Amino acid sequence: MKRLAKILVPTDLSEHSRRALLYGCWLAGEEKASLVVLHVANEFSAWEYYSEELTLIERNGKCWPADRVVAEATLDLNRYLEPSLASLKTPARATKRVVLGPIARQIAAIA
Numbered sequence: 001m002k003r004l005a006k007i008l009v010p011t012d013l014s015e016h017s018r019r020a021l022l023y024g025c026w027l028a029g030e031e032k033a034s035l036v037v038l039h040v041a042n043e044f045s046a047w048e049y050y051s052e053e054l055t056l057i058e059r060n061g062k063c064w065p066a067d068r069v070v071a072e073a074t075l076d077l078n079r080y081l082e083p084s085l086a087s088l089k090t091p092a093r094a095t096k097r098v099v100l101g102p103i104a105r106q107i108a109a110i111a
Helices: 015-031 043-049 051-060 066-085 104-110
Strands: 006-010 034-038
Touching: 006 015, 015 034
Parallel strands: 006 034
Antiparallel strands: none
């Protein structure tokens, strides 16, 4: 039987997604496969989440501080993933990619 090489686990950082991630971690260990965790932050949720930055932008007419938002979102994702990754049989190696714009093909390329 052919073994899996790569497992894609999409997450919205919810408790249901955490359960899927735990299963993905287990399956990746069993199959000796790489695990790709995908979190897509849409523009609306990013604006709602970072309402302080939105207020600053409205007040000062500045551009959206994307670097800061991405950095903070990355920290949130790391905190979310940490407990699940502890269950892996082999050490995890993380890479970070930020993709903007229409991304269906880019997601397929990563996955």
